[in-house]
Amino acid sequence: MPATKFLFWNIGRKPLAQLVSELAEIHGVDVIVLAECETEPGAMLQALNRTPETGFHFPASLSQRTVIFTRFSREFLQPAFESERISIRRLALPARAPVLLATVHLPSKLYWSGESQAGECFELARTIEIEERTAGHRRTILVGDFNMNPFETGVVSAVGLNSVMSRRVASREIRTVQGREYRFFYNPMWNHFGDARNDTAGSYYYDAGEHVNHYWNMFDQVLLRPELAEHFDPTRLSIVRAVGALSLVRPDGRPDTANGSDHLPILFEVEF
Amino acid sequence: MAAQTDFWGEIVPAEERTPLAILREQAALLGTKTKNLVEATVDTSVNPLARNEFIHRFALVVPSLGNYKYELFRIEHGVAIYPIHTSEPPPALGLETEQEFVDWLRRKLSSVETKRIIANLLAQAMS
Numbered sequence: 001m002p003a004t005k006f007l008f009w010n011i012g013r014k015p016l017a018q019l020v021s022e023l024a025e026i027h028g029v030d031v032i033v034l035a036e037c038e039t040e041p042g043a044m045l046q047a048l049n050r051t052p053e054t055g056f057h058f059p060a061s062l063s064q065r066t067v068i069f070t071r072f073s074r075e076f077l078q079p080a081f082e083s084e085r086i087s088i089r090r091l092a093l094p095a096r097a098p099v100l101l102a103t104v105h106l107p108s109k110l111y112w113s114g115e116s117q118a119g120e121c122f123e124l125a126r127t128i129e130i131e132e133r134t135a136g137h138r139r140t141i142l143v144g145d146f147n148m149n150p151f152e153t154g155v156v157s158a159v160g161l162n163s164v165m166s167r168r169v170a171s172r173e174i175r176t177v178q179g180r181e182y183r184f185f186y187n188p189m190w191n192h193f194g195d196a197r198n199d200t201a202g203s204y205y206y207d208a209g210e211h212v213n214h215y216w217n218m219f220d221q222v223l224l225r226p227e228l229a230e231h232f233d234p235t236r237l238s239i240v241r242a243v244g245a246l247s248l249v250r251p252d253g254r255p256d257t258a259n260g261s262d263h264l265p266i267l268f269e270v271e272f
Numbered sequence: 273m274a275a276q277t278d279f280w281g282e283i284v285p286a287e288e289r290t291p292l293a294i295l296r297e298q299a300a301l302l303g304t305k306t307k308n309l310v311e312a313t314v315d316t317s318v319n320p321l322a323r324n325e326f327i328h329r330f331a332l333v334v335p336s337l338g339n340y341k342y343e344l345f346r347i348e349h350g351v352a353i354y355p356i357h358t359s360e361p362p363p364a365l366g367l368e369t370e371q372e373f374v375d376w377l378r379r380k381l382s383s384v385e386t387k388r389i390i391a392n393l394l395a396q397a398m399s
Contacts, residue, residue: 041336042309042397049307057308058335074311074335 001231001271002096008220009240009265010035010105010145012257017047019260023243024048024056027267031091032056032069035105035145036261044069063087065105066144077101080131086124088131097272099228100135102128104144114152121146121154121161129183141270142185142223145263149218150187158182163223165190170226186229188237188268189221199253203239203264220266228270237268291347291356291373292316295330298381302332302390309397310334310390312344325350332390336397342389345380347373 007029009020017039024032037044041058048056048069059074061067062082070077072093081088085105092098106120132138146155154160158177163185164170170186193216195201202216220239224232241249241264248260255262292314299312311333319325327348334340346359355366356373367373380386 042399045307045309045336046398052304055304055308057303057311060335060339 003236003269003271004030004093005267005269006031006033006141006143006222007265007267008033008035008103008143008145008222010220010261010263011039012036012261012263013038014257014261015039016260017044019243019246020044021047021050021054023240023265025051025054026244029267030071031101033103033143034067034069035065035263037067041067041069059089061087061089063103066103068101068103080135081127086127088128090135097139098135098137099139099141099270099272100128100131100137102131102140102142102144104142104146106145106147108147112147114148114154117148118152118154118157118160121148121157122159125159125161137227138183138225139227139272140185140225141228143221143266145219146221147219149214150189150193150221155187155221161185161223163187167226167229167232170229173226184226185223186226186232187221187223188229188232188234189218189266191234191237192239193218195253198241200239200241200249200264201253203266204262205254220263222266222268224270228272231271233269237266240265240267286353288353288370290353291349292326292328294370294374294377295328295347298377299330306390306394309336310393313341319348322350332393334393334397337393340393342393344386344389 005028007024011034013036045056045058048054056069056071057074058069059077061079065085066087076091076093078090080090088100088102090098091101107117128140132140148155155163158175162182165187167186170184174181174183193202202218203220204217205215206217207215246259248256248264250256255264295314299314302312313331313333315329317327319327325348327346329346330344332342332344347356349356355368357366367376
């Protein structure tokens with residue numbers, strides 16, 4: 001099956017169009033999803049399409065918190081559901097199985113309690129279920145800045161996104177709680193916690209100065225339904241630490257806001 | 273029982289390039305010239321007033337301006353394809369051949385008026 005390469009990056013309201021463009025070019029990205037992008041779509045297109053070979057398109061959306069640029073013609077990416085923070089689109093490429101691409105930027109911990117964040121995930125899960133029923137398949141890619149870690153209630157709860165760290169567990173497709181069935185997501189971001197690879201132990205660093213402090217967080221995530229997870233290679237997912245010669249991290253591994261954003265980009269490939 | 277006789281004979285698509293294919297070719301070329309700030313689309317429908325006629329609407333689209341759409345022109349033709357009637361003169365009587373249609377389309381797309389419209393849309397998309 002052909003692989004499609006995705007890039008997600010919360011660019012933190014910074015003018016990083018040139019860097020996004022270089023990143024997309026270096027890695028041959030097909031679909032770019034950005035959060036906190038204050039660069040006008042026209043300016044971003046100019047940066048992305050500085051060479052005639054690239055040809056990124058901007059499929060407009062009512063959703064304001066995430067924007068998408070894609071090498072695919074706009075007609076292949078049609079809106080299914082849109083709200084301020086959630087956009088679900090039907091990605092239907094010629095001779096390929098259609099997928100749903102859900103992009104999110106969920107409310108921040110600065111303003112929302114963990115309980116409210118979890119509640120938002122319950123609603124998000126319901127919305128995705130509805131759109132999957134309408135689409136007639138469950139090949140859903142959910143990506144974005146969740147402002148929650150993969151272990152938090154909204155992300156793991158059965159009534160929430162019901163995401164697990166294991167493809168084997170996710171391949172069961174559903175779990176039953178009190179006689180009710182809930183569909184799994186696979187969350188490959190679990191593989192990227194900690195400092196086994198390098199000093200960058202997550203996608204976002206925050207020193208909370210309170211008793212419970214994880215320091216490193218994985219707010220930027222991609223979740224896949226089992227049908228897509230089955231063909232997903234976790235080694236094809238990375239947290240990006242450099243764009244060419246330019247480092248996006250400081251010597252201690254934390255995001256370098258002088259060069260990039262306070263969030264690090266994630267790159268991944270999905271076969272469908 | 274006698275075998276059924278096939279009155280249809282062999283059926284193959286017409287070899288000539290259709291106006292729709294020509295319009296789509298030209299539509300696809302615009303995006304590469306404008307870094308996809310201004311794109312062109314062709315929407316095809318059936319003429320509600322003359323059910324056996326096709327209408328192809330050629331429009332400019334600016335995705336970054338909320339998918340702003342400007343219909344540059346439209347053409348109509350029947351199942352015989354030619355003559356093609358354009359939404360604006362000249363010629364008022366219709367285009368009788370592929371060459372006449374291509375010549376008309378070239379004049380239309382490269383006209384001062386079309387370039388002015390695209391330039392204005394580009395300026396807005398970039399601002």
